[in-house]
């Protein structure tokens with residue numbers, strides 16, 4: 001029986017990905033997926049990208065890959081690029097091969113495996129993944145907090161009355177596995193599991209391994225930041 005293996009935000013933490021994957025020891029038929037933000041911030045973004053491509057690991061799009069892609073798209077025009085890169089992002093862009101760019105451009109917004117849906121950020125209950133506006137597409141990459149009426153809040157707009165999207169998500173787009181918002185431990189909600197455990201911030205890298213693609217049947221694998 002093949003397993004579904006889902007990795008949390010890697011952010012260029014190649015050594016941790018390598019040892020986490022060794023611990024899991026994926027077999028030929030297993031499916032490996034990342035929740036996005038595989039690059040930026042950490043030390044080894046390009047090496048991580050090479051490893052992911054070489055091992056046929058899939059990933060949904062993260063906001064950090066989205067930024068790089070939007071930057072590259074703007075570079076095709078003669079106008080000044082409106083997207084500003086930091087030094088780390090600039091060095092990634094300078095070292096991207098055509099193969100890397102193709103991989104980044106083909107990262108899907110979401111992946112579905114039976115009842116399991118993988119996205120980077122999160123969803124609002126009105127959203128239908130098969131019929132999204134451009135605006136909703138961008139929100140899904142960045143979703144964290146909503147106001148009391150369920151409206152999207154941008155980073156920094158949240159206050160004591162805000163709610164984390166996963167805590168009011170009703171499950172209508174499947175059981176969601178997501179990253180983006182890091183916490184010390186995996187974050188369990190009724191219809192969602194957050195698996196960004198902040199490796200790049202010195203905490204740990206997490207993967208979930210599902211047997212039979214059953215939402216109740218999984219094991220947690222983790223390695224600490226080296």
Ligand SMILES: [Mn+2]
Nearest residue numbers: 037062063180
């Ligand atoms: Mn993110």
